[in-house]
Amino acid sequence: MTATAFTEASTSRFARIKEGDLDLQLHYNDVGQGKETVIMLHGSGPGASGWANFNRNIEPLVNAGYRVILLDCPGWSKSDPVVSQGSRSNLNATALKGLLDVLDLDRVHIIGNSMGAHSTVAFALENPERIGKLILMGGGTGGPSAFVPQPTEGIKLIGALYRDPTIDNLKKMMSVFVFDASSLTEELFQTRLDNILSRRDHLENFVKSSTLNPKQFPDFSHRLHEISAETLLVWGREDRFVPMDTGLRLLAGLPKARLHVFNRCGHWAQWEHADAFNRMVLDFLTH
């Protein structure tokens, strides 16, 4: 399958899952065919989706012979709404388990971005037998930063955008999201704003969830040693959302982790440094 052969619409799928406390419809994109499957889990920004977060990363994996599945987490994009009162990392992990069972997938590699990385670690702790290799960008655990006051400026701007979804607030958030804001086009802003405004229920539920439990992403530091999977950590040196020392904490705790830090990179390494990121991921998965 080549780049022009697939689109968001042509790969769009829905699945009903009943798993733990969850009984809902999930949306996902299913691209390519292959013996090995790579799951991609997006971050928690308003209007995020698997496709929005990873559209620069699908094709190289598909061309290398992987099946790629992009899950829209509960409460995002075309998946059903949800209010999260406990750990959203674990809620997403439960949803992923439900989807893997529906799709009859025993074991998968997972690429998680920010919240998606927190959820990947939650999934790995709950389902160690279901994981191959892990790639975590800009996340993997909640918890404190030794250097940066929290909530960070980026997370505060995400909150402002959820409460007041205007183009100005979107641009404010995105301007600290990536290192080089001049790489963001008006088309990207508009697409993202359309995604945001098309699901006001998701926005309201996110605000409600954060009020019910401000700590949606628990600190897994004390359990990281339980994860035996090979793990590639990828961070932006200038990440203003989830500071780089979170990556050092993961590196110290995960027994089989290595860390790559991109210079001139914010919170969106897989998009800001897509070519280098894609090469690194393929190398990591194949060797």
Ligand SMILES: O=C(O)/C=C/C(=O)/C=C/C=C(\O)C(=O)O
């Ligand atoms: O609060 C956290 O630890 C996690 C924050 C995020 O997951 C933010 C992610 C933002 C995106 O990936 C996005 O596309 O908006």
